[in-house]
Amino acid sequence: MTNGPEVELTPQQPCARCGSPILAAVTVPVPDTRTAASRRVTATVCPVCDRHHPAPEVQGVIAYFALHERVTDDEVEGAAQVLSAWARYVAAHPPIYTSDDLDDEISAWERGEM
Numbered sequence: 001m002t003n004g005p006e007v008e009l010t011p012q013q014p015c016a017r018c019g020s021p022i023l024a025a026v027t028v029p030v031p032d033t034r035t036a037a038s039r040r041v042t043a044t045v046c047p048v049c050d051r052h053h054p055a056p057e058v059q060g061v062i063a064y065f066a067l068h069e070r071v072t073d074d075e076v077e078g079a080a081q082v083l084s085a086w087a088r089y090v091a092a093h094p095p096i097y098t099s100d101d102l103d104d105e106i107s108a109w110e111r112g113e114m
């Protein structure tokens, strides 16, 4: 297990919010205020749900994928830039999950919806 952000460019899971194919997923370590340990959270960029996302970092990812359907070898550097900016944004603004949300996700997973 690494401590850095892990970016997934061809995520297999659909958007947890609307079910559309997502563009990318990033998993970052965030401090857990309850246990004082760090946990890892995964954020996704969905072209539908995040179309009006206020963060320029998220818009950067959407704009990037609007131009590049697939990240080829010579584009990896450009992709790395927008994706690492996004990873830093997610680490600074981790998605908030209440335990209820998590339970919902787990039961959705168990029903085979994720």
Ligand SMILES: [Zn+2]
Pocket (backbone or CB within 6 Å): 015, 016, 017, 018, 019, 020, 046, 047, 048, 049, 050
């Ligand atoms: Zn969505």
